[in-house]
Amino acid sequence: MPTVSPQTTEQPLPSPGRPKKKITIIGAGISGLVAAYELERRGHRVEILEGRLDVGGRVRTHRFLPGRPGPSVELGAMRVPATHRRTMHYIRELGLADRVREFRTLFQDDAAYLETPSGHQRIRDASQTLVAELRRRLGSHDYDDATVLFGAWLAVRVNAIAPRRFRESIHDGLDREILGLVEGIDLRPYVYGRGRDRIDLHALFAGHPQIQAGCTGRLYRFVEDIVNETSSRLIRLHGGMDQIAHRLRDRVRGPIGRGQEVVGIEVRDRDVVLRMRRGFGTVTRNCDYVLCTVPFSVLRTMDLVGFDDEKRAIVHDMKYWSATKVAFHCREAFWEAEGITGGGSFTGGLIRQTYYPPAADDPALGAALLASYTIGDDADVLGRLRRPDRIALILDELTAIHPQLKIPGMILGVADQVWGTAPSSRGAAAVRWGKDIATCEAERRSAARPQGRLFFAGEHCSTYPAWIEGAIESADNAVREIEFHETGGSTAVVTGGCAVSEEPA
Ligand SMILES: Cc1cc2nc3c(=O)[nH]c(=O)nc-3n(C[C@H](O)[C@H](O)[C@H](O)COP(=O)(O)OP(=O)(O)OC[C@H]3O[C@@H](n4cnc5c(N)ncnc54)[C@H](O)[C@@H]3O)c2cc1C
Known part of the structure; x- marks a missing residue:
C-alpha cells in the first residue's frame, strides 16, 4: 500500500529533471482536487473541467x-x-x-432508538430483545452467552447499515462464520454496562484481528466498513466537510472551469480528445494528458473511443x-x-x-x-x-x-x-461488499489502468471505495503514474493550452 507523503507544507516538491507535463483533470471532487494540488507541487501544469457549478463532488x-x-x-x-x-x-x-x-x-447515544422485533426501543433497553431474536434465529446452535451477545449487537449493526438485499444475503454467513470465530475467545474484558448486556465490538475486533481476517472473502470488506462506520474514533x-474541497480549490493555481461537462473521450496515440457540451452543440479539446475522476456510472454514458475491451468492460460493469x-x-x-x-x-x-x-x-x-x-x-x-x-x-x-x-x-x-439519479454521480459509491479480497484488488487495478495518456482516479479506483480516503489514495497513485509516464519521444515540455474547436451536436 502506498504511503502518505510525509510533507506537511505546500512547498513545491523537488522533481529531479523530470519533464513537466500539462494535465487536464475531469472532475473537481476530492480526487481531482488532490491530484491537481499534488501535480502542481511537482511543477506540472493543470486545468480542471468540472461539470457542476461548485467543487467537492460527493462531499456536499x-x-x-x-x-x-x-x-x-x-x-x-x-x-x-x-x-x-x-x-x-x-x-x-x-x-x-x-x-x-x-x-x-x-449506537453511541444510549438514549437514541433502535428498531427491534418488539418495536422501537431505546438503545439502553434493547439488549434482551436483540439477544432473544438471535437465539431464535440460531435455533439449535449452542453458543456461549457472551458469543450470542456479540452476535446480537453485530447483527443490529448489519441491519442498520446494509441495504435490504445485501443484509438478507449475508445473515447466514455472519451467524456461521463470525460466531464460530468468536466462540472460544474470552469476551469478558469486552462486556460492559450495568446489566453486563453490552459489548465493545471495536475493542474486540482491534484486540483480535483474526476475527476480521477469518471472514472469508465476501464478508471481509463489509465487516471492515461496519466496524469503521460505527467506530468511536470518527x-x-x-x-x-466541504471545507476540504474549498481549501484545495483555493490552493490550486491552474484554472478550474465550472459548468464544463465532458460528454466524450477519445484516446489517441499522442493525445486525448475531450468533447464538452456547449449550448446545443459540443466543443472538442486536444489534451496532452487527461486524468478522469468521474465515477464509471457517469463515464459509461459518454462517447468513449480508443478504449480497449477490458477497460470498456470494467467501465460498463462496475457496480454502484x-x-x-x-x-x-x-x-x-x-x-x-x-x-x-x-x-x-x-x-x-x-x-x-x-x-x-x-x-x-x-x-x-x-x-x-x-x-x-x-x-x-x-x-x-x-x-x-x-x-x-x-x-x-x-x-x-x-x-x-x-x-x-x-x-x-x-x-x-x-x-x-x-445520489442514485444525480447526473454528476448516478450512484453514491462503487460497491465491493460481497466480493473476496482478490476480486476487489483485480477490480481496482483494472479500474485504475490507464489508456494511453488517459489516467484514472476516484474512489472507485482505490482500496477504500465509498470513502474520501479512497479518492485520495487513487489521486496519489495517479499522480505517481502520470509523473513517471514515459513520453515516448513526443514533446513533454509544457506548451500552451489545449487546441479547442467547435462542432454542432
Ligand atoms: C451519501 C454519501 C455519504 C458518504 N459518506 C462518507 C463518509 O461519511 N465518509 C467518507 O470518507 N466518505 C463518504 N462518502 C464517499 C465520499 O464522498 C466519496 O468517496 C468521495 O467524495 C469521492 O470523491 P471522487 O473525487 O472520487 O468523486 P466525486 O466526488 O464524485 O468527484 C467527481 C467529480 O466529477 C464531476 N463530474 C461528473 N461528471 C462529469 C462530467 N461529465 N464532466 C465534468 N465533470 C463531471 C462531478 O460533479 C464531481 O465533482 C459518502 C458518499 C455519499 C454519496
Missing part, C-alpha cells in the same frame, strides 16, 4: 441559512475514521486541524449503490428534551437511519435533523418517489418516535439529495 455540505451561523447538514460524506491517515493528513495540511470534532454515530469538521439523504431544518433540537445529545437512531422501516447533528453556532436559528439516510436498494425505493411523497413518507415514519415533528412550525425547511 448544505447550509440551511447561507451566510448566517445557522444549522447545516452533510448531504454527502459526513465522517472520517481517525485511521484514514491520508484524509487526516490533508485535514492537517489544509489548516483544518482546529475544526476537527468527534463525530457521534449510530471525526467530522466543524463548519462543514445509490444513497438518499433527507434532512429537516427544525425550529429547535427537540430530541435533546428526550435525552438524545447526538449520534443516530436506527429507525428501520423505509427511512433506516436518523442522525442528530451537532447544534448550530447560533441555536436560536434552529437545528438540523438528518431524518433519513439510506443506501442501496433502500435508497432506490425512496429515490423513486416524487419529492413531496418522499418527504411525507419520512415524516410519517419518523413521527412514530419523534411526534414533535408534527407540531406546527417545527419544520422550517427540507434539503435532500438522491
Whole structure:
C-alpha cells in the first residue's frame, strides 16, 4: 500500500529533471482536487473541467441559512475514521486541524432508538430483545452467552447499515462464520454496562484481528466498513466537510472551469480528445494528458473511443449503490428534551437511519435533523418517489418516535439529495461488499489502468471505495503514474493550452 507523503507544507516538491507535463483533470471532487494540488507541487501544469457549478463532488455540505451561523447538514460524506491517515493528513495540511470534532454515530447515544422485533426501543433497553431474536434465529446452535451477545449487537449493526438485499444475503454467513470465530475467545474484558448486556465490538475486533481476517472473502470488506462506520474514533469538521474541497480549490493555481461537462473521450496515440457540451452543440479539446475522476456510472454514458475491451468492460460493469439523504431544518433540537445529545437512531422501516447533528453556532436559528439516510436498494425505493411523497413518507415514519415533528412550525425547511439519479454521480459509491479480497484488488487495478495518456482516479479506483480516503489514495497513485509516464519521444515540455474547436451536436 502506498504511503502518505510525509510533507506537511505546500512547498513545491523537488522533481529531479523530470519533464513537466500539462494535465487536464475531469472532475473537481476530492480526487481531482488532490491530484491537481499534488501535480502542481511537482511543477506540472493543470486545468480542471468540472461539470457542476461548485467543487467537492460527493462531499456536499448544505447550509440551511447561507451566510448566517445557522444549522447545516452533510448531504454527502459526513465522517472520517481517525485511521484514514491520508484524509487526516490533508485535514492537517489544509489548516483544518482546529475544526476537527468527534463525530457521534449510530449506537453511541444510549438514549437514541433502535428498531427491534418488539418495536422501537431505546438503545439502553434493547439488549434482551436483540439477544432473544438471535437465539431464535440460531435455533439449535449452542453458543456461549457472551458469543450470542456479540452476535446480537453485530447483527443490529448489519441491519442498520446494509441495504435490504445485501443484509438478507449475508445473515447466514455472519451467524456461521463470525460466531464460530468468536466462540472460544474470552469476551469478558469486552462486556460492559450495568446489566453486563453490552459489548465493545471495536475493542474486540482491534484486540483480535483474526476475527476480521477469518471472514472469508465476501464478508471481509463489509465487516471492515461496519466496524469503521460505527467506530468511536470518527471525526467530522466543524463548519462543514466541504471545507476540504474549498481549501484545495483555493490552493490550486491552474484554472478550474465550472459548468464544463465532458460528454466524450477519445484516446489517441499522442493525445486525448475531450468533447464538452456547449449550448446545443459540443466543443472538442486536444489534451496532452487527461486524468478522469468521474465515477464509471457517469463515464459509461459518454462517447468513449480508443478504449480497449477490458477497460470498456470494467467501465460498463462496475457496480454502484445509490444513497438518499433527507434532512429537516427544525425550529429547535427537540430530541435533546428526550435525552438524545447526538449520534443516530436506527429507525428501520423505509427511512433506516436518523442522525442528530451537532447544534448550530447560533441555536436560536434552529437545528438540523438528518431524518433519513439510506443506501442501496433502500435508497432506490425512496429515490423513486416524487419529492413531496418522499418527504411525507419520512415524516410519517419518523413521527412514530419523534411526534414533535408534527407540531406546527417545527419544520422550517427540507434539503435532500438522491445520489442514485444525480447526473454528476448516478450512484453514491462503487460497491465491493460481497466480493473476496482478490476480486476487489483485480477490480481496482483494472479500474485504475490507464489508456494511453488517459489516467484514472476516484474512489472507485482505490482500496477504500465509498470513502474520501479512497479518492485520495487513487489521486496519489495517479499522480505517481502520470509523473513517471514515459513520453515516448513526443514533446513533454509544457506548451500552451489545449487546441479547442467547435462542432454542432
Ligand atoms: C451519501 C454519501 C455519504 C458518504 N459518506 C462518507 C463518509 O461519511 N465518509 C467518507 O470518507 N466518505 C463518504 N462518502 C464517499 C465520499 O464522498 C466519496 O468517496 C468521495 O467524495 C469521492 O470523491 P471522487 O473525487 O472520487 O468523486 P466525486 O466526488 O464524485 O468527484 C467527481 C467529480 O466529477 C464531476 N463530474 C461528473 N461528471 C462529469 C462530467 N461529465 N464532466 C465534468 N465533470 C463531471 C462531478 O460533479 C464531481 O465533482 C459518502 C458518499 C455519499 C454519496
